[in-house]
């Protein structure tokens with residue numbers, strides 16, 4: 001009889017007890033709004049910002065309502081407006097082109113490589129051809145491109161880099177935390193990311209003026225002196241009148257449950273990577289499976305794993321998904337014609353002008369994605385890899401030709 005996996009691919013760990021207690025304390029106080037603090041009290045949101053700034057080595061941090069809000073806030077802060085063009089990865093999740101569209105700008109999509117990172121040659125060509133002054137770089141599924149080359153290219157062309165670190169909180173390139181290469185780093189604290197407050201986002205930057213603008217944009221009611229990771233009051237002087245309030249603050253309840261999770265982030269990263277390596281080892285060398293090689297300079301967080309099936313056609317991939325699902329293993333495919341769940345592709349973002357991305361399309365046509373929640377044990381991961389391997393090899397064996 002074939003083994004069947006019975007775990008749930010969308011089941012996250014519970015919120016830690018100390019975080020629950022901190023949340024209950026906030027609720028007992030009634031002071032949920034970040035600026036509603038008692039005499040001498042810092043407030044959970046301001047403390048979270050201080051702690052996340054320290055964790056990433058950033059001078060400043062702002063907590064906001066979602067990862068998508070963080071992206072749009074960063075775009076507004078650097079001055080992107082209606083009609084502007086913003087470069088971004090042709091393979092990412094919908095909140096990224098969505099954030100660009102939300103400020104009336106147009107995404108200029110850049111090809112990705114078979115290793116799932118932005119194609120730097122195509123980026124160079126599109127920087128020249130589009131005249132875009134901003135790159136929203138998405139570290140999609142935790143894959144980090146050669147950041148040395150990318151920053152050299154963008155600095156040389158005066159392109160401002162905003163990093164989408166929804167999948168790289170806790171990751172680094174060449175020992176520099178992800179989000180600290182560009183001028184602003186954006187993170188999500190939504191349930192499926194690396195810390196879980198249901199919804200939420202974080203922004204980091206060293207730039208006084210940009211952070212002052214983002215704090216004002218987020219809806220600070222001129223109470224920015226209550227922040228603990230904000231630029232000095234002077235930085236707000238000339239922007240406080242010209243920056244609209246586009247409310248998207250984080251509240252103390254969410255911040256309270258995030259602070260204890262940040263402390264545990266390094267342990268969680270180690271736990272994810274142990275699971276990732278077991279799945280990777282289990283798939284390594286399987287006939288028909290191409291794994292993504294991880295560069296030595298990339299310290300990643302293996303909260304999901306991707307692999308390609310370069311010789312499979314759509315029918316075989318469909319069969320693989322069905323056969324794995326029948327054995328309890330939930331794989332996602334980025335090559336389907338219709339977006340399902342989170343797998344939407346650039347051709348379904350029809351609010352943006354249609355763009356030809358033949359190399360990205362070829363990669364996505366055979367790209368499989370799988371989440372690795374920490375509720376899976378190491379043994380679960382070994383079993384999952386075994387099931388995928390068996391099913392891929394069975395289909396490869398039965399393939400014509």
Ligand SMILES: *Cc1c(COP(=O)(O)O)cnc(C)c1O
Nearest residue numbers: 066067068093095164166188190
């Ligand atoms: C989740 C995600 C975001 C932000 O999402 P929110 O749900 O708004 O927090 C941004 N980029 C990518 C690639 C994501 O997966």
